[in-house]
Every structure is written in structure tokens, then in C-alpha cells.
Amino acid sequence: MSKPLLYSCWMSSCAWRVRIALHLKQIDFNVKTISILKTGEPGDQYSEEFEKINPMKYIPALEIHGHTLIESLSIINYLEEAYPKRRLLPKDIFQRTKARAISDVICSGIQPLQNLKVQKFSRPDGNLNFEWASFWISQGFSSLENILKESTGDYCVGNEITMADCCLVPQVANARRYKIEVSSYPTIARIDKALQDHEAFRKAHPSQQPDFPKEVPASFASQFK
Structure with missing residues (x-):
């Protein structure tokens, strides 16, 4: 196969x-x-x-x-x-639901609002709108920080890596791109830091992809510093 x-x-x-x-x-x-x-x-x-x-x-x-x-x-x-x-979902049904909810918060409530297409549509000239993206990520992270305080252990939900962690790390990188001070959200920052040295997260990082540019565009400099 x-x-x-x-x-x-x-x-x-x-x-x-x-x-x-x-x-x-x-x-x-x-x-x-x-x-x-x-x-x-x-x-x-x-x-x-x-x-x-x-x-x-x-x-x-x-x-x-x-x-x-x-x-x-x-x-x-x-x-x-x-x-x-x-597994990427916990055995406990309520923890599974929490992992799915956190994933949805990121993938439906935060990331789409800072999507490139949405940014461009928000400006009359059709250019990227960093202020727009920064505002919506900050709003989302304020809510996500409180949600994670109720579910976190070592990671987003308890002490096992779940699909919620798969969603969190890329979104934290997006936040850095738009110059958001991630340390202002200590739970988010702690979980992100804990995942950086995990082999799967290292392999999946943009810098390890075949199309990662030799020179990172200026707009991504803070994301991949």
C-alpha cells in the first residue's frame, strides 16, 4: 500500500x-x-x-x-x-470532550479570524491586516488561557498529549508572528514550551519541511526566531 x-x-x-x-x-x-x-x-x-x-x-x-x-x-x-x-484523545469521556472543545476553540474560534484571506478582506486595499490578526488572536488567547487552567496537567488536557496540543503549538507560532507577547498567557506559554522538544513536534515544525525557504520572509521573522 x-x-x-x-x-x-x-x-x-x-x-x-x-x-x-x-x-x-x-x-x-x-x-x-x-x-x-x-x-x-x-x-x-x-x-x-x-x-x-x-x-x-x-x-x-x-x-x-x-x-x-x-x-x-x-x-x-x-x-x-x-x-x-x-491515542490523541483521552480515555475519559469528559477529558475527550475537553480535548475536542479546546481544538475547536483554536481551529474555529481563533485561527479562521487571522486567516490570510480574512485579513485581506478586512482591508479596503486587500493587503494583510496585522492589527486585525493580532486583535483576534489576543481575544482568543485570553479565553483559551482560562479554559486551559481548568483542564491542564503537563499538557492541554491532563498529562497526555492530545489533539488539542497538536492545535495549540501552531497557533502559538501564529501569535508570535503577529508580535503577541505569549508570556502574557502563562498556561499557554508553559504548555507550548513543554512540547517544543518532543520528537513529533520537532519533525512537524515548518523549518523541517521541504519547502521551508532559505530566507524566511520578514513577516515571519518573529514566528521562527
């Missing part, structure tokens, strides 16, 4: 969280690079070829077991069911 194929981009936090899950599950996979931000022209996600893979024109997408999966949380939930031995 061929390896799973992940449509990914180094700068996509949505693809990043799926890469973490794949590495945590110890699933060997290949990567097909989709360049989502090009100067003066649409990204590869808008091509007719990719639209057939994902009509929403978003990454990630994952080809696995003869099917093409889209949406990062849906993909992670599939991996959890198809590869249950290395």
Missing part, C-alpha cells in the same frame, strides 16, 4: 497540526507542497488541479487508504480512529 500523501505548506498552521498528528501516530507519509502565497499571483490552492482535491481550495488534504480527506480536525479524528494504538 502506498504511503499517505499530505498536501501541505510550511506556513500553514492547519497543515502543521496534521503533520504533528501523523508524527505522533508514527505514520510514514509523503508531502506534496502547495505554495499558498505567491507574489502577484494566486497560490497553488486556487489551481484547477487542487480544486478537484479540495473544492474549498484550502490545505491540508490527505490521501490515505484510497480516499482524500479534507479539514484538519476531520483528518486528525480519522487518524485517531484508524490508528487507535497511539
